[in-house]
Amino acid sequence: MSDTAVRPVSTPSAAPASDSAPIADPGPLGLAGFAATTFVLSAVNAGLIPKSVEPVVLPLALFYGGVAQLLAGMWEFRKNNTFGATAFGTYGAFWLAFAFYVWQFADKIPAADAATATGVFLLVFTIFTAYMTIASLRTTAVLVGVFVLLFLTFLFLTIGELGSASTAGTIGGWLGLATAVVAWYGSFAVVTNTTAGRTILPTIPLGKH
Template sequence: MENNYSIKDTTANPGPLGLYGFAMTTILLNIHNAGFFPVNSMIMGMGVFFGGGAQFIAGTMEWKKGNDFGGIAFMSYGAFWLTLVFTWIAPLFGVEKPDGNAMGCYLAIWGLFTFVNFLQTLKGNLVGKLLFSSLALLFFLLAAGNFTGKEEILHFAGWVGIICGFIAFYEASAIMINKKYEKTILPL
């Protein structure tokens, strides 16, 4: 006997949640990178709960919807935030703090991962291309700044990161606003 049943997915789009988690945390961290304030509990709290937790939740929801790209991207960048905060707090428990070369390697491998994601956006909308190209540039600049120890590179990277975060904020807002008004208000 043949099964003629199908299940309709009526769950909400998790993309804006993941994008806002990424956007707001990225903007705040990169205001730090640009030199305006030190890493503090505000950045760490956002990193764990919104950058890490909310993105991971959005990623699992994307995965369940069959969106490989969204699932892998959100879960991975959520894990990035959790690992980054861990590198900041682990020395409090006797784990050695990474030096510039170690952080450079960490950030470069995230840049490589992001570049692979950027290649996938070439088949998508302009905002996605801008988001992932600016994020790859951000990671590579942060890696270079850590490898060389040059504050100027890190501060420039901070400005790139602020722009990257606002691109993600725009994308999340566009998805929500366009859906609510059932037409394109903010183009992607």
């Protein structure tokens, strides 16, 4: 009997192991969820729409800015992208925490302390965004733009709450709108470029992250 009779049959068409199979880029989903929720809340903060419609932010914060962005962060872990996983994971959790805070706890805080409570909440994410802005310098120009604008947004909103400065809060709202537009562009660019298989909308890579 020849050795070929007992040699295992090769299976070149077998699927690759799951831990090495490529997955789609979760970045555009995370950026889109972040942009949409930021846009609506910022429109309220900027005074473009009345504060009475602010509750519409809650479902967006829970499901699009929150759950969808958090999932994008977990998929970034799968892609071995530490920056994307940390950013989307944190901001997804931020929107979930924000929605839960407004929904369940805001009315339990004494009116005299409400601004301080919100200000401290925002301060935590101002600090996080500050060091993520530095880390973003090794990503793309679009992401740097998002993080610089987001840092300024959080900074002015924090000042507005802790310093009882309504003008600072309004400026924070306008900065948030700018942040949302740049984030939407980043999502649009990656989806378009990936679908087309070539660069149509530039994001301007700055270095390997």
